[in-house]
Amino acid sequence: MNLGLWLNVLIGQLSVNQHCSFRKSSTLVQMQLFEDEGAMNSLTRITRGIGVAFKDGRVKGILAFTVGMILWASVFYHFVEGWSWLDSIYFSVVTISTVGFGDFSPETAAGKIFTMVYIIVGLGVFVTAATTVADTILSQDDTKADK
Template sequence: MALKDGQVRGLVALTFSLITGAAFFYSWVERWGLLDSFYFSVITISTIGYGDLAPQTALGKLFTIGYVLTGLGLFVATASAIADAIISSRRDGRNKENQR
């Protein structure tokens, strides 16, 4: 499983921490509920961006710029590390089967 890899666990924890921090920020600054704040944080960092929510304050807009610039790289690194761990695990499993 991918979460057995220490690097993957660290990246997942960092990603969830960033999303959680952003959600609390949006809840506080934009006065959104926590569900909307988490939703916006995930939709934004994953670059889906449905457009149904958008920051209205200058502080929220500035934060979102930084959040996207830093969060996007972290999100891609996390997704890549998970995919790599899954592929490596399957490859190792096949190699063990072939050695039998």
């Protein structure tokens, strides 16, 4: 699959008539993207949507709250666990985004308790931030289609 198809699927605007043809094989349906301007149109829409999203007050507020949580957790890990600032920020981002590589883990009881609360609260905040940005991008695209 190429970039154009992924971008179209990402923003939910896959147009079967313009950008794809379906070819049936013995075990699966393969999608083939025609070489046209679909990838650039998708990239342009996403870029424009992100620009609009970052001007939206809801998006700014939830992203500020998310960054605040990451910084708050980083300060905690730096002082309680004794980690460097880079390690503290890295662990905070990896934890809140649910990636969890496992290369760091809190050693103190306070660090473990804090991390449990941080994961529960942080997951909701992170998902809300991602959903708000995506909703703003997609609603901007819908608003333009209505005109």
